[in-house]
Amino acid sequence: MSISLPAEDAKILKRRAKRVYGGNVSRVIGDAIRYIAYEEGRDALIATFGPKGRPTPQEARRLDVEWGLSAKKSA
Numbered sequence: 001m002s003i004s005l006p007a008e009d010a011k012i013l014k015r016r017a018k019r020v021y022g023g024n025v026s027r028v029i030g031d032a033i034r035y036i037a038y039e040e041g042r043d044a045l046i047a048t049f050g051p052k053g054r055p056t057p058q059e060a061r062r063l064d065v066e067w068g069l070s071a072k073k074s075a
Contacts, residue, residue, distance in 0.1 A: 021027040
């Protein structure tokens with residue numbers, strides 16, 4: 001198998017491989033695939049809830065703040 005990546009993405013993979021897996025880029029790619037598989041499973045589960053599985057815009061903003069994904073508004 002062969003894949004093509006932008007140079008910057010390849011640098012990121014190599015840097016993580018060196019730091020975490022002694023240079024083994026395949027292990028980093030395996031991690032990425034497991035993360036994607038997790039997301040796919042999560043999305044499939046949420047889809048089974050239909051419209052009830054989608055937060056309202058207000059709920060989504062609140063969750064983003066609670067999970068640290070956006071800055072909290074200051075008074």
